[in-house]
Amino acid sequence: MELILEVDSLSYSYGKENVFENVSFSLRSGEVMCILGPNGSGKSTLIKCIAGIFKPATGSVHIMGENTASLGAGKIARRIGYVPQQNEVVFPFTVLDFVVMGRTPHISIFASPGAKDMKIARESLEMVGIGDLAERTLGSLSGGQRQMVLIARALAQEPTLLLLDEPTAHLDFGNQVLVLEAVQKLASSGISIVMNTHMPDHAFLVGSRAAALCNRRLLAVDEVAAVVNSEIMSSVYGVNVAVREIEDIKRKVCVAMLK
């Protein structure tokens, strides 16, 4: 599998203190890296550094062998799709018009989206299972549908790497599962994915690997089972966590042990 992303010795600071330092990991095509960590540990900041939105204080991010620091915004946008945490600001666009905006990095500055761009936008909606919403307005959608639209817009960029910042936040159980199924499907189509999540179980469900960001550093980056275990999860979240295997489906789950 081709090496897609190399994050090397990254640190970032908003002021005097580093939010995180010495963060390193790599990702191959079709792999999903789940980034775990408590509130405020720097997961969103890390994703923004990878997306080229923030300039790290030290270290480098290479995408397909090229340093993002020397790639222009357009080239980064043709390789990396970024889905920020969902906010409630909704523009009066149709879903299709909004998703076709993801084609911007592929369209010359004086041109309008062409037939090919519209086709890719529609295919992106189909990929996340919401082709039937194309003509709806964004304001008429549920939170789960809106999250899928945001992912579809990033897919319209035809990215090699997709960055998802807590894509299941605020979604009900069923919509969380739909998002995870979309993540799984996109990864099996060859897209590499870095996904921030508050749910360690997501790593068991869709992760190729996991990383735990805590106390300004990556505590662990490894296969999921080596990161999502009782010792590391209890230490990261400061509560008692057990990991159990469900025999009949051969899958591990995280269980909070209340005092």
Ligand SMILES: Nc1ncnc2c1ncn2[C@@H]1O[C@H](COP(=O)(O)OP(=O)(O)OP(=O)(O)O)[C@@H](O)[C@H]1O
């Ligand atoms: N624009 C900003 N200016 C100053 N400090 C910031 C800014 N954005 C975030 N921070 C601080 O940086 C730290 C990391 O924030 P970040 O949002 O990256 O964490 P997170 O792990 O994504 O949090 P959460 O899980 O709550 O979304 C926090 O202490 C936060 O208060």
